[in-house]
Amino acid sequence: MTSPASHPIERWKSAAWQSQVQSWVAQVLATFNIEQTGPLSEPRIRFWSVLLTVPTDHGKLWFKENNPGQFQEASIIAALAEIAPEHVVTPLAVEPTKGWMISPDHGATLASLKTTDYALWARVVADFADLQQQAARHGQRLTDAGLASLDPGIAGNFVSNQLLLHTGLPEEHPLHLNAEQADRVYASVPAIEEAAAQLSVLGVPLSLEHNDLHPNSAFIPGSSTDPLRFFDFGDSYWAHPFSSLFVPLGVMRENWEAGPDDARIRRVLTAYLERWTAYAPLPELRAALEPALQLGRLNRYGSWLRLLIHADDDSMRQYGPHALQYLQTITEPVLL
8 A cells, every 4th residue: 555665654763764863852952051861762653653752951851753644743833832832832942844843841641640530621621722712813823834724614525525535545445435435425515514504603713623632632730720731733723623522522431431411521511612602602602512523523534534644554454444434424413
């Protein structure tokens, strides 16, 4: 399906690549008068990114490079760090032409708390809503930084166009859809367009959609009053903000073995929606959740696809069907 040269994993394993990274890291540290106290760690490689830790006399730093499908994350985070510095992990430096960034370590993430208390999730989504409202005023800035757009208004056309891709692939390809499967997805396009229309009437502006929001993408704050600092924006889109609840809802349901009508889940969703009542009353905001969550499923598909374009064969076989599942179930109810 792909040659080794067409995906990044082999390059990330090479001594030449690691030497280039070490050279850049040394330049960054020299600029800040920071001393490296040991070698770079062994790369933590997944087909979507590579991470290295850098020991220094100012604590541990993190180096990251993404799969080319998420190449722009470094530039997006740099822009967010200027737009809402209290809400994101500000990188020490970025190399936008390579998609490299080096960032400080802020300690443990919220996931390390191992709690089932709904208040943790409520804090995550409410603080992220605050970040979204700041970001909503800076769409052009984030677009210029490379944030991809999945405007609900184009969702129907996007799905129709993607079907041409999937039906045109060889039958043995993990991303192939046969005619019957494609017809079923195509039949959902009117419902997708109706979902987009419902969101348009609501009047909530498009903003940053994290697209993989969970407690492992925010650090434990220094105090209970400090805002959460978020990171890991590789999957993000400029889209409807409420779609960011798709992943949290799925994780809560799985972890708590609960349905969407669980009282804890309802409290978390309410904590998020209460941040948006300047735009519409709470019942109207709540009614918009289902269409936004369905489009969140489409956003998950989109982010997987842009990664899989650069995947090695094993990753394509493993994750290709997973990506297609989002597309094939796009209009299935999320909250019902």
